[in-house]
Amino acid sequence: MRSIVIIPTYNERENLPPLVAAVLAVAFDADILVVDDNSPDGTGELAESLAASTDRVRVLHRAGKQGLGTAYIAGFKYALAHGYARIVEMDADFSHRPEDLPALLRAAEQADVVVGSRNIPGGRAENWSPLRHLISKGGSLYARTLLGLPIKDCTSGFKCFRREALQAIDLDGVVSNGYGFQVEMNYLCHRAGLRLVEVPIIFPDRTVGHSKMSSRIMREAATLVWRLRRRRPALVHVPVAAAGRSAEPLTETVELIPSYAGAMEGSHT
Numbered sequence: 001m002r003s004i005v006i007i008p009t010y011n012e013r014e015n016l017p018p019l020v021a022a023v024l025a026v027a028f029d030a031d032i033l034v035v036d037d038n039s040p041d042g043t044g045e046l047a048e049s050l051a052a053s054t055d056r057v058r059v060l061h062r063a064g065k066q067g068l069g070t071a072y073i074a075g076f077k078y079a080l081a082h083g084y085a086r087i088v089e090m091d092a093d094f095s096h097r098p099e100d101l102p103a104l105l106r107a108a109e110q111a112d113v114v115v116g117s118r119n120i121p122g123g124r125a126e127n128w129s130p131l132r133h134l135i136s137k138g139g140s141l142y143a144r145t146l147l148g149l150p151i152k153d154c155t156s157g158f159k160c161f162r163r164e165a166l167q168a169i170d171l172d173g174v175v176s177n178g179y180g181f182q183v184e185m186n187y188l189c190h191r192a193g194l195r196l197v198e199v200p201i202i203f204p205d206r207t208v209g210h211s212k213m214s215s216r217i218m219r220e221a222a223t224l225v226w227r228l229r230r231r232r233p234a235l236v237h238v239p240v241a242a243a244g245r246s247a248e249p250l251t252e253t254v255e256l257i258p259s260y261a262g263a264m265e266g267s268h269t
């Protein structure tokens, strides 16, 4: 029952070594897969030297910058091929705190997809301007409303999938690559009848390195919602991987917040 934490990197040489050390320490049953797109700053070689010091770290090298979405798809395929039971998405820049990882993994015992959420009680983004909060929360409200998603943070990239969830969707059919990638994955999982839940996360701003997200990627996310709505795959009513588990009572040790309960509070971009 091993887990794998997929960390896509593009120019993250200052962040990667301390992040890898923190993840290995906090999630003792998890391995790490770094997916590097031939970072000009040498992050790929650095990842190789980390991999040489422990068999818990693996590296996938891609020829050039091909975007976050395809990096994750490549990572998911690796994880499925290597038999991992739980598959985590995590940014390299410490916006996703290693200390929140155990709660994500625990919640995956009772859900197919666990979304680290800034928009439920206990979760938040730190040091954001009011405008950034508005764009992020507005974006989630938009995606949630138009696509009928059962979660409040639709663009979060700190997530855990059970392998059955990734097997239930067509990874080669995913069309988006930036923020839209998270929305699309949520939508495909939801339409496949999988159980999505949210756990609260604190999302500090990156302190080292630079964001690679652009306004083009935000526009992609905005138009994607309409494309997904038009394409709308049939909603599966019987949960695929969650069958037999969805009726289980939640244990007190798992801080699990059913994502379909309560009113909308907001999101991130």
Ligand SMILES: Nc1nc2c(ncn2[C@@H]2O[C@H](COP(=O)(O)OP(=O)(O)O)[C@@H](O)[C@H]2O)c(=O)[nH]1
Pocket (backbone or CB within 6 Å): 007, 008, 009, 010, 011, 012, 035, 036, 037, 065, 066, 067, 068, 071, 090, 091, 092, 093, 095, 206, 210, 211, 212, 213, 269
């Ligand atoms: N492999 C790969 N990683 C990427 C790419 N673009 C961004 N990343 C990584 O994806 C994560 C999130 O990107 P970031 O720039 O922090 O986005 P932001 O948090 O939305 O500003 C970081 O770990 C980046 O290094 C890409 O094209 N390829």
Ligand SMILES: [Mg+2]
Pocket (backbone or CB within 6 Å): 091, 093, 095, 206, 211
């Ligand atoms: Mg970031």
